[in-house]
Amino acid sequence: MGGSPLPEPGDEQxxxxxxxxxxxxxxxxxxxxxxxxxxxxxSAGSSRMEINLLVTSPLSARVSPALHTAALGQPAHFTCTxxxxxxxxxxxxxDGQPLSGPAVQPGMSRExxxxxxxxxxxxxxxxxxxxxxxxxxxxxxxxxxxxxxxxLFPRLTSCAKCLYHMIFEVYRAIKILTVVVCFNI
Numbered sequence: 027m028g029g030s031p032l033p034e035p036g037d038e039q040x041x042x043x044x045x046x047x048x049x050x051x052x053x054x055x056x057x058x059x060x061x062x063x064x065x066x067x068x069s070a071g072s073s074r075m076e077i078n079l080l081v082t083s084p085l086s087a088r089v090s091p092a093l094h095t096a097a098l099g100q101p102a103h104f105t106c107t108x109x110x111x112x113x114x115x116x117x118x119x120x121d122g123q124p125l126s127g128p129a130v131q132p133g134m135s136r137e138x139x140x141x142x143x144x145x146x147x148x149x150x151x152x153x154x155x156x157x158x159x160x161x162x163x164x165x166x167x168x169x170x171x172x173x174x175x176x177x178l179f180p181r182l183t184s185c186a187k188c189l190y191h192m193i194f195e196v197y198r199a200i201k202i203l204t205v206v207v208c209f210n211i
Contacts, residue, residue, distance in 0.1 A: 049062070049064070054079075054081045055081060056081050056082070056083055056111035056112070057081075058079065058081050059079055059080050059081045059111075059112075060078075060079060061076060061077070061078050061079075062076070062077045062078075062079055063076050063077075064076075064077070080112070081111065082110075082111055082112065082158070082160060082161070083109075083110045083111045084110050084161060084163075085108065085109070085110035085113065085156045085157070085158065085161045085162065085163040086108065086109045086110055086156075086163050086165075087106055087107070087108050087109075087116075087154050087155070087156040087163045087164055087165035088106070088107045088165045089105070089106050089153075089154050089165035089166060089167035090104070090105050090107065090167070091104070091167065092166075092167050092168070093167065093168050093170065094167065094168070094169050094170070095169075095170045095171070095172045096141075096144045096148075096169065096170075096171065096172055097144070097171070097172040098144055098145065098146070098171060099143050099144065100143070100144055100172075101140070101141060101142050101143065101144070102140075102141040102144050102148070102169055103138060103139060103140045104138070104139045104152055104154070104167050104169075105137055105138050105139075106118075106136075106137045106138075106139070106154030106156070106165055107137070107165075108137070108156045108163075110158075110161065110163070111158075112158050113156055113157075113158060114157055114158040114159065115136075115155075115156075115157045115158075116136040116137060116154060116155070116156055117155045117157070118139050118152065118154055118155075119152070119153040119154075119155065120148075120150050120151070120152050120153075121150040121151055122151075122153075125139070137154075139152065139154075141169075144169070144171070146171065148169055148171075149169050149170055149171045150168070150169060151166055151167070151168055152166065152167050152168070152169060153166050154166075
């Protein structure tokens with residue numbers, strides 16, 4: 027395995043050799059991946075066969091925290107925890123679009139997405155995609171904006187917030203007018 031000799035049958039009973047002509051590795055695990063060499067010889071000569079074995083397991087991904095609320099200007103980060111083998115790539119998306127730029131920098135851990143200073147444009151759904159040649163998995167999380175109005179209405183856009191303020195002012199004006207009218211009766 028991977029250039030080292032197989033353990034002797036007494037050392038590890040995870041494999042059987044079938045009398046020397048057959049090698050069986052039941053319940054293989056990702057760490058069993060590697061290069062295997064079979065050598066056979068008899069009075070007619072010898073032969074060698076090399077096999078590369080890749081043991082895979084289904085991929086999964088989970089992003090934490092699943093829901094993150096951050097105030098404008100504050101940092102935020104998400105971590106993608108993966109399982110399965112092999113993990114060839116981890117890609118980050120926001121609202122279905124691939125991320126690039128300062129949040130995804132070369133040399134940074136590909137499992138961690140960092141937003142150094144949250145802006146309004148940062149709110150949304152973040153996805154971590156884990157891939158290999160046979161499988162793909164994704165984990166998702168949501169970034170919400172915190173603060174006075176965002177905690178009441180987390181999905182308001184700036185235009186909707188203006189509308190909210192106008193309605194609130196109209197309500198306040200009607201309430202004051204109603205109070206004045208009631209006292210004039």
